[in-house]
Amino acid sequence: MTASGLQDSGVTSPTPVAPGPRARGRRPFGTTWVGWLFVLPGLLGLLVFIVVPMVASLVLGFSESTLLGGTRMTGLENFERLFADQQFITSIVVTTVFVVVYTPLNIAVALAVALWLRTRLAGSGWLRVVFLIPALSPMVANAAVFRLILQQDGAVNGLLATVGIAPVPWLSDGDWALVTVILVSVWQSFGYNMIIIGAGLDAVSPDVLAASRIDGAGPFRRLVSINLPLISPALFFTTVLTVIGAWQTFAQSYVITGGGPGNSTTTIMLYLYRTAFTYDQLGYASTIATILFLIIAAFTLVQVWGQKKWVHYD
Amino acid sequence: MTSPTLNGVQTGRPAPAASSRRRRPRRGAFAANTAAAWAVALVFSFPLIWTFFTALKPANEVFGQDIEFIGSEILWSNFVDAWVEVSFGRLLANSLTVALISTALSLVVATLTAFAFSRLRFRGRDAVFLLFIITLTLPIEIAVIPLYLGFDAVGLVDTWTALILPGLFGAYGTFLLRQFMLQIPVELEEAAKIDGASTGRILVSVVIPLVRPALSVLAIFSFLGSWNNFLWPLIILNSREKWTLPIGLAGFSGQTGTQWELLMAGCVLTILPVVVVVAIAQKQLVAAIGAGAFGGR
Numbered sequence: 001m002t003a004s005g006l007q008d009s010g011v012t013s014p015t016p017v018a019p020g021p022r023a024r025g026r027r028p029f030g031t032t033w034v035g036w037l038f039v040l041p042g043l044l045g046l047l048v049f050i051v052v053p054m055v056a057s058l059v060l061g062f063s064e065s066t067l068l069g070g071t072r073m074t075g076l077e078n079f080e081r082l083f084a085d086q087q088f089i090t091s092i093v094v095t096t097v098f099v100v101v102y103t104p105l106n107i108a109v110a111l112a113v114a115l116w117l118r119t120r121l122a123g124s125g126w127l128r129v130v131f132l133i134p135a136l137s138p139m140v141a142n143a144a145v146f147r148l149i150l151q152q153d154g155a156v157n158g159l160l161a162t163v164g165i166a167p168v169p170w171l172s173d174g175d176w177a178l179v180t181v182i183l184v185s186v187w188q189s190f191g192y193n194m195i196i197i198g199a200g201l202d203a204v205s206p207d208v209l210a211a212s213r214i215d216g217a218g219p220f221r222r223l224v225s226i227n228l229p230l231i232s233p234a235l236f237f238t239t240v241l242t243v244i245g246a247w248q249t250f251a252q253s254y255v256i257t258g259g260g261p262g263n264s265t266t267t268i269m270l271y272l273y274r275t276a277f278t279y280d281q282l283g284y285a286s287t288i289a290t291i292l293f294l295i296i297a298a299f300t301l302v303q304v305w306g307q308k309k310w311v312h313y314d
Numbered sequence: 315m316t317s318p319t320l321n322g323v324q325t326g327r328p329a330p331a332a333s334s335r336r337r338r339p340r341r342g343a344f345a346a347n348t349a350a351a352w353a354v355a356l357v358f359s360f361p362l363i364w365t366f367f368t369a370l371k372p373a374n375e376v377f378g379q380d381i382e383f384i385g386s387e388i389l390w391s392n393f394v395d396a397w398v399e400v401s402f403g404r405l406l407a408n409s410l411t412v413a414l415i416s417t418a419l420s421l422v423v424a425t426l427t428a429f430a431f432s433r434l435r436f437r438g439r440d441a442v443f444l445l446f447i448i449t450l451t452l453p454i455e456i457a458v459i460p461l462y463l464g465f466d467a468v469g470l471v472d473t474w475t476a477l478i479l480p481g482l483f484g485a486y487g488t489f490l491l492r493q494f495m496l497q498i499p500v501e502l503e504e505a506a507k508i509d510g511a512s513t514g515r516i517l518v519s520v521v522i523p524l525v526r527p528a529l530s531v532l533a534i535f536s537f538l539g540s541w542n543n544f545l546w547p548l549i550i551l552n553s554r555e556k557w558t559l560p561i562g563l564a565g566f567s568g569q570t571g572t573q574w575e576l577l578m579a580g581c582v583l584t585i586l587p588v589v590v591v592v593a594i595a596q597k598q599l600v601a602a603i604g605a606g607a608f609g610g611r
Contacts, residue, residue, distance in 0.1 A: 034513050035436025042427030043442060045483035049461065050449050056460035067466065121348040129596050130355045134362075136599075137588040138542040140560035141581040144567045145365045148574055153377045155364050162381065187358070192603060199604025237606055248455050251544045255564055269455070269545075277549055282459050289456040296453050 061290040065283030078287035088288065090263045091271040094178065098267065099246040099299075102182050106242055107235065109186060110193035114201055115223070117194075128198070132191040139188060143255035146184045147171070150256075174264030177257045181265050185252050189245075193238040200234030201227060232311040240303050247296050268292050362585065369393065369579040376574045389575070396579035404555065405562040406583060412558055413540040416478050420536045421529060424487035429517050431488065432495035433503065446485040454484075458549055465550065472552045481540060487532050490602070494528040495521055531602045534595055538588065559584045 061078060065071040082088055113131060117124045134142055149155040150170035157167040170180045204227055212222050228235070250269040253259050259266035259274075268288065276285035356363075364383070368376055369392055371385035397403040430436070431443050465476040498521060506516050522529070544560045551557055557565070563580055566572070592599060 032436040035430050035434035035439060038426045038430035038434060038513075038517075039436075039439075039442060042423050042446075042483060042488060045423060045479075046446065046449060046485065049480040049483050050452070050454055050457070051445070053457035053460040053464070054452060054454065056463075057457045060460060060463075065463075116351060119347055120344050121351050122344075123348070123352070125596070127351055127355050128600065129592060130359060132596075132600070132603075133585075133589055133592055136538055136542075136592055137585045138544070138560045138563075140544050140563050141584040142361075144563055144577055144581050145361045147567060148368065148376070148578065149361055149364055151377065155360075155381060158381045187361075195600055195603040196606055199600075202604075234606075244453055248453055250455075251560075254544075255567060272456070273545070273549075276459050276462075282463065286459050289459065292456050293453065300451070 057286050057289050058293070060283055060286035063283040063286070064281075065286070066280045067282065068280070071283065074283070078284050081284070082287055082291065087263060087266070087271060091266050091268045094264065094266060095247060095249065095268045097178060098182060098185075098249055099243060102185055102246050102249075103239065103242050105182070106186050106190045106193060107197075107239055110190040110197050110238070111235075113190070114194045114198040115227075117198065118201060128191075128195070131194055134188045135190070135192040139251040140255050142188050143184065143252050146180070147256050150180060171257055172261060174261050177261060177265045181249075181252050181256060184256060185246075185249065188252075189242075193242065196238050197231060197234050200231035204230045229312050233313060236303070236307050236311045240300060243299055243303070244296055247292060247299070365578045365581050365585075369396075369575060369582050371575050373573060373575050392575050392579045393583075396576040396583070400562075400566055400573075400576050400580065401554075402559075402562065402580045402583055405557055405559045405580075408557060409541060409559040409584075412474060412478060413537050415474075416481055416540040417533050417536040419478070420482045420484070420487060421533055423482055424491050424532065425517070425522065425529070427488045428491035428495055429521060432492045433498070433516075433521065434513070446488060450485050450489065455545060458546060461546075462549055471550060472556065473550075474556065476550050477547055477556075477558075478540075480546065481543065484539075487536065490532060491525060491528055494525040498524050527598065531595075531598045534591060534599065535602070538591070541588065 060071070062073060062075060063071050064074045064077070117127055121127075151157075152167060152169065152172065156170065160166075160168065169176050171177055208226060208230075209222060212226055217225065248269050249267045250273065253265045253267050253270045254273075257265040259270050269292070272285050272288045272292070275281050275288060367383040367385075370388045370390065371392075372387060372389060375382075375385040427446075431439065431446075461480055462471070465471050465473075470476040502520050502524075503516055506520050511519065542560065543558070544564070547558050547561050548564065551561060554562075554565075559580070563577070563584060566580065567577055
């Protein structure tokens, strides 16, 4: 995309960079302070609104902090309390199940639809848009829609009844509620990964596929031995980012189930939010944030480390 | 993101006579495949289609075992009620204002920063750029508590300033624009310099016109990001008259005795602008997402 965008504007040919002949006395790219001037707004914002809060969050985790009562450092107290906190442990279990089921399902559906849209059919461009729209529209609106159609006497159970399936307690049974949150999340988000994986498939050379066909490889063989290895960078990229997002799932639980029934769909992020802003325990909630950060960092590092085994960059 | 490329084609064994097995896709198969794909797309879109029709129904016909898209009467007045009674008009105006301000400001910030990283040389540039790259990998949503405390300390809780500011400095925009700016030939810049143009002038007259495609994609993403934002506005906004659409929807949907037909009208008002934007800019959006320019989901 990068290249084509610029070529549209009439800029062509790679730049012959010749640093040598340029006069050393006159600085070619402006003086030092000019550069800092341009980078300053972005840098200050990044420090004030991203870097400092991230660090402060880690520090607050070791404190007792409330809006009215101020902040007092308490050492490891929060961590001790956390590991005995049944609600926190439940939220870890719920979120782990979510991540472990949601991520492969999301990638699998995204891959399947991306492959399907590459077969011969009419209107694949518009189909792609249809599948992408939920991923770009507000999660809250999507979630509200599902809260309506998944009611006991809602449209989905109505549809199931027409084929003779008994009503499903999508929202009222704890186990089903988690299934619901996972399915809605896949519905909402897979279109995004479908586009990234589709772009990876577009880059697979047709010559290779033709050659493999001549060699007698069937569709399944072509998928496993050629397409998948060649798009492994795209699969890696989408998996890492999907996992990071999945650990922070919030809006779906908040709107569709409110975390219930019981705590059956209370994710870590929802528990963090309630602890901080419903119960005004900002220090304790920051401890939850620290644990969540460590979990995400660990998962990301393991994936980055493990990619050597399956990701091929050429 | 690196796209996979292939260095050489390896054909190990001689081609067997398999090509005879290759079927030319027949017209029937083509039609069946098309029909199946569109059927799946229709089922996929059922929730959104149902929403639209629910928004037009009388209140007592929202639920029921029979699947009927059209109720006993079509009440466009639900949209008026949602607009006036539940003040979706106000929420829509708020969301639009916030999104437009956010988009404009984040474009300015990203352009300046990307210009410095791609076209200017200064001491410490690479270190600062590395810092930007590192923040791309951080789950910044978990830092909402210190952000809240900070805005509380300076008395900005429940203001749009506090709502907008933290969203302006994500590094994705800078990163995307920098990639584009790096490709502009030095000669253009030097020609402008010989004509006596200042650094600022070069940015405005040479660089920005050349990266306009990237700027428009970035604008769409900034807009959608703000339009869809939920967690932060939920935390920082208290008063109803400042709420944005997602917060209004969540608040309205949490009430007991939800007026579903009005809530669905609100959902239509929230999702429809997105559908329009995506339909219009689909090519650019698909290209940018496919390039991994905005992370993943």
